[in-house]
Amino acid sequence: xxxxxxxxxxxxxxxxxxxxxxxxxxxxxxxxxxxxxxxxxxxxxxxxxxxxxxxxxxxxxxxxxxxxxxxxxxxxxxxxxxxxxxxxxxxxxxxxxxxxxxxxxxxxxxxxxxxxxxxxxxxxxxxxxxxxxxxxxxxxxxxxxxxxxxxxxxxxxxxxxxxxxxxxxxxxxxxxxxxxxxxxxxxxxxxxxxxxxxxxxxxxxxxxxxxxxxxxxxxxxxxxxxxxxxxxxxxxxxxxxxxxxxxxxxxxxxxxxxxxxxxxxxxxxxxxxxxxxxxxxxxxxxxxxxxxxxxxxxxxxxxxxxxxxxxxxxxxxxxxxxxxxxxxxxxxxxx
Numbered sequence: 558x559x560x561x562x563x564x565x566x567x568x569x570x571x572x573x574x575x576x577x578x579x580x581x582x583x584x585x586x587x588x589x590x591x592x593x594x595x596x597x598x599x600x601x602x603x604x605x606x607x608x609x610x611x612x613x614x615x616x617x618x619x620x621x622x623x624x625x626x627x628x629x630x631x632x633x634x635x636x637x638x639x640x641x642x643x644x645x646x647x648x649x650x651x652x653x654x655x656x657x658x659x660x661x662x663x664x665x666x667x668x669x670x671x672x673x674x675x676x677x678x679x680x681x682x683x684x685x686x687x688x689x690x691x692x693x694x695x696x697x698x699x700x701x702x703x704x705x706x707x708x709x710x711x712x713x714x715x716x717x718x719x720x721x722x723x724x725x726x727x728x729x730x731x732x733x734x735x736x737x738x739x740x741x742x743x744x745x746x747x748x749x750x751x752x753x754x755x756x757x758x759x760x761x762x763x764x765x766x767x768x769x770x771x772x773x774x775x776x777x778x779x780x781x782x783x784x785x786x787x788x789x790x791x792x793x794x795x796x797x798x799x800x801x802x803x804x805x806x807x808x809x810x811x812x813x814x815x816x817x818x819x820x821x822x823x824x825x826x827x828x829x830x831x832x833x834x835x836x837x838x839x840x841x842x843x844x845x846x847x848x849x850x851x852x853x854x855x856x857x858x859x860x861x862x863x864x865x866x867x868x869x870x871x872x873x874x875x876x877x878x879x880x881x882x883x884x885x886x887x888x889x890x891x892x
Contacts, residue, residue: 560729561593567698567723569600574719577623577701583723584698586629589691589731591684591738593676597624598722599640599700601660601667608662608705608715614776614788616708617660617667618644620717623701626673628693630884636745640669641785642876643744645832646772647672649839652824660708662715675742681844684736686880691731698723740846742769743881749874751781752793752867758860758875762852765882769849771835772876773797773860775812779872787872789831791816794873795865797833801855807835812865849880 566585572578599621612619621640627633635643647655651672658667676687690696702719705712728736747758752775760768775794776787797815799807815835816828822839841848852858862873 561726562729563724563726565722565724567721569720569722572599572700572702572719572721574702574717575704577699578721579697579699580723581695581697584696586690586693586696589689590727590729591676591732591736592688592690593683593726593728595673595675595726596724597643597671597673598724599669599671600720600722602718602720603660603665603667603708604716605662605664606715607713608709608711609713610710611660611662612708612710614779614786615641615659617657617669619786620703620707621669621700622703623699624671625697625699627697629695630693632741632881632884633743633745634675634688634741635673636743638744638746638876639785640671642746642772642774642874643671643673644669645774645829646744646770646876646878647674648825648829648832649770649819649823649834649836650674653826654829662709673744677742679838679844680846684732685739685846686742687732687736687738688741689732689738692883738883740880740882743879745877745879746784747875747877749781749784749786749872751869752862752864752871752873753869756862756864758862758873760852760858760860760875760877761879762855762858764853766852767846767849767880768852768877769836769838769846769880770878771860773833773835774874774876775831775833776872776874777868778870780870781872783872785874785876787870789829791830792866793831793864793871794833794862796863797835798861799835799859800861801858803855806850809863846880
C-alpha cells in the first residue's frame with residue numbers, strides 16, 4: 558500500500574429533497590489516483606414545527622432512498638442501493654456500526670456516516686479492487702433523498718434540509734503499473750421478496766461476477782416495491798439456505814445461528830436486528846479474492862428461505878458485495 562491522502566471532494570453540498578442530486582466534476586475522474594475507500598456523510602438539519610410521530614423503521618436511514626457511484630464505462634461501484642444496506646455492510650469491515658444520529662421529532666442536526674470500501678485491506682494485494690480513476694474520463698455520484706414523510710407519521714410544518722459530504726482516501730499521485738486493479742468491487746442488490754408470498758431470492762449470476770458477501774435484511778410492514786423497507790425484525794426468517802446447480806454452499810442454517818456466527822467473526826458487540834451476513838472470504842487466510850464465490854457457469858444461484866413467522870408484507874431484501882471484471886480489461890479476463 559503506497560502513501561495516501563484524505564481529500565474532501567464534496568463539502569456539505571445541498572441535496573434535493575424528494576429527488577436525485579448528481580455530482581460529476583467534483584469527483585475528479587481522470588486524475589489517475591486510486592480510491593481505497595470513501596466516506597459519505599448525509600446530514601439532516603431539521604426544524605420540527607408541528608411534526609410528530611417518529612417512524613419506527615430507522616428513518617434516518619430510510620430517508621436515503623438511493624445511492625449510485627459509477628464510471629463513464631458503466632462500472633457501478635455502488636449500484637443503486639438505499640442508505641440502509643450501505644450503512645450495514647460496513648459493519649463487517651470495521652467490526653462495529655458506523656456513526657449515525659437516531660432521528661427524533663425535535664430541532665437538531667442528524668447525521669449518517671456511510672463508509673464505502675473499495676480496496677480491501679484483508680486482501681494480500683488490496684489494490685486488486687482499488688478504483689483507478691485514470692481509467693475514466695469521469696465518475697458520477699447520485700443520491701436520491703426522501704422527505705419529511707419518511708421521517709414522521711404527521712409531517713405538519715416540519716422541515717428537513719439535506720446536505721452531503723464526500724471524503725476520499727486515495728493514493729498520492731497516479732497509480733503505477735504494478736498497482737493497477739484487476740477487478741472492482743460493486744455493491745448491488747437483488748429484487749426484494751414478500752416472504753409470505755414467495756420463499757426464494759434469485760441472485761445475479763454470470764461470468765465475471767463473484768460474490769464476496771451477502772447481507773439479508775428482514776423487515777415487517779414493508780413494501781415489496783421498496784427494497785430494505787419495513788421495521789427490522791428477527792422473527793421473520795427461520796432458516797437460510799443457498800443453492801446452486803452443484804450443491805448447497807449454505808445449508809438450512811437457522812437465522813439465529815447465523816447472527817451468532819456473524820458476531821464472532823466480526824467481533825460485534827451485538828447483532829443488528831434483522832440483519833444476517835454470509836461472507837465467503839472471512840476465513841481465507843491467504844487474502845485472495847478468488848476465495849469469493851464464482852457465479853459463472855451456474856444456471857441458478859438461489860437463497861431458499863423458510864419463514865419463522867411471516868405475515869403479509871414481511872419483506873426480505875438482499876445486498877451483494879460483488880467482485881466484477883473491469884469493463885474491457887484483458888488482465889481481468891486472463892487472471
